[in-house]
Amino acid sequence: MPTRKVPRRNLVLTTLAIALAALPAAAFAPPGQAAAPAASDPPSTSAAAAPVSFVNLPSLPLPADHAAHKITVTYRNDSSGDRTVAPQILVESPDNGPFLDPVDIRLELLAADGHWHTVALGSQTGTLYTPLIPAKLVLHSHHTLTEHYRLTVTKAGQGTIEPRVALYA
Template sequence: MSSKNSRIRVALLAAVVAVTGLATAGPALAATPAVAAAVTVTASQAQEPAIPTDFVDLPTSPLRADAPQEFTVTYRNNTPTPTTVAPQLLVTSPDAGPYLAPSDVKVERRTGHDCWMAVQPGSQTGTLFTDLVGAQRTLGAGEQLKERYRVTVVNPEARGTVLPRVALYG
């Protein structure tokens, strides 16, 4: 087999591993902390997305239909070394249902230009969640993460709880 064919096969395998890992692990990781099975990755394969090792839960609030709610996700790196973190907003359904759908709420994130940008939440078993992969950043020693979100109820029948949190890596 030529080296060109070998490289194409390795690239295709890496793409399949990356897509499969994101599709299957992303929602599950967002909904609850989980321990993932170890995967051996050789130098010629793409690396798996980082998996959070812990979450810092911030105070919860009931989902209100009467007005948009703003949430600030903050975390300070009090360690002497850089730490990778990701802010996340969960909107959980009542235990007895009905389960929330992404169309029940509008989630927005405040940008560095002081504008609100729509965030498409993922969904798993009635829990809506913002993406962890795109939100990852590294905080230096003493640096602080501060991310603002706004949740607006679109379906007045929607009920649930908003849980802001920070995913910690490594």
């Protein structure tokens, strides 16, 4: 029986999309602000909607040192309308392992206040990834999204850093 290899990043996205679609919209509201929808309210699926495509940015080898390395994610919305996007960092382990663990890497995001904030990493099938839902934002027509990350390898391993931008309908 012929088999087909599914790239791990597609498996992560599919599994994440299925899991998010199963969650109620209240799961995405801050604590204390989640309210039960009124009977007349239509079901909300915008928070859990899966991306329609990705813009893959140039990948980088995972550094072997323990120094902080800057990664910049840039995407320009050249369309005539606003677009919902979400930057994402994937760190792919080698196909045959050993697989990286979230504690092997520290990823930080430069916030608007000028401070670096740690970003939690998910892990599935050898891929570390930043969650999409908290990163979603509306990018206005002809505006550019630029996000600055800082990645530090805390435990040496092999892998590839794959920045990308998720595009929503």
